[in-house]
Amino acid sequence: MQKQKILIVDDDANISELISLYLQKECFETKCVENGIDALAAFRSFSPDLILLDLMLPGMDGYEVCRNIRRSSSTPIIMLSAKGEVFDKVLGLELGADDYMIKPFDSKELVARVKAVLRRTAGSDSSQQNTNRQVVTFPGLTVDLTNYSVTCDGRTLDMPPKELELLFFLASSPNQVFTRDQLLDHIWGYEYVGDSRTVDVHIKRLREKLTEHDAWALTTVWGIGYRFEVR
Numbered sequence: 001m002q003k004q005k006i007l008i009v010d011d012d013a014n015i016s017e018l019i020s021l022y023l024q025k026e027c028f029e030t031k032c033v034e035n036g037i038d039a040l041a042a043f044r045s046f047s048p049d050l051i052l053l054d055l056m057l058p059g060m061d062g063y064e065v066c067r068n069i070r071r072s073s074s075t076p077i078i079m080l081s082a083k084g085e086v087f088d089k090v091l092g093l094e095l096g097a098d099d100y101m102i103k104p105f106d107s108k109e110l111v112a113r114v115k116a117v118l119r120r121t122a123g124s125d126s127s128q129q130n131t132n133r134q135v136v137t138f139p140g141l142t143v144d145l146t147n148y149s150v151t152c153d154g155r156t157l158d159m160p161p162k163e164l165e166l167l168f169f170l171a172s173s174p175n176q177v178f179t180r181d182q183l184l185d186h187i188w189g190y191e192y193v194g195d196s197r198t199v200d201v202h203i204k205r206l207r208e209k210l211t212e213h214d215a216w217a218l219t220t221v222w223g224i225g226y227r228f229e230v231r
Helices: 012-025 036-046 063-072 086-094 108-120 125-130 161-171 179-186 197-209
Strands: 004-011 030-034 050-054 076-080 099-102 135-138 141-144 149-152 155-157 215-223 224-231
Touching: 004 012, 004 036, 004 135, 012 030, 012 108, 030 135, 030 161, 036 050, 036 063, 036 076, 050 063, 050 108, 050 125, 050 149, 063 086, 076 086, 086 197, 099 108, 108 179, 125 135, 135 224, 149 161, 149 224, 155 161, 161 179, 161 197, 161 215, 161 224, 179 224
Parallel strands: 004 030, 004 050, 050 076, 076 099
Antiparallel strands: 135 141, 141 149, 149 155, 215 224
């Protein structure tokens, strides 16, 4: 069985080597680079299944690396940072990161998060083997979980896996209200140790990408959560 590949981007070689050692023990193939320019080159040549990306890098920082990768790829990214402020975490998620870990972190937690993110994003491969395509359609909108694609008013939208899964989950139960905790459990899984702000960030990003429509909308139910409202 082919090993899944993890690209580790951190300017501290000791941290990179330690992370690499833990991941190799879990049968991952790893590659370490120390700056943003090398990260983009390694992303193209190494074709990782997941990227562990430090924010504080020399030259091009982790935010800019994330921006560059998200222009062409939805490869999962877990950001690593000594910064613990909410602003830094939210900015990382808004740029398209799939998760965010604050240094210093426990090695077992890091491995668990890597595995959890890979399980979530592997859905596209397993679902394509299923003859029953998972698709929801509404006027001007098609969300295809089988092929991990979203079309809105004739435009194909570039959407990271968790955004698409969140939209599909809500649209699959139109007019049903889900709390933030319910959405965290369904989309991120019980292992996820982030907070409900993660859901708010992803809803915000979905609203920015979707064209406003008379027939449906992503609506906030104040004090409770969110729903895909069909009018």
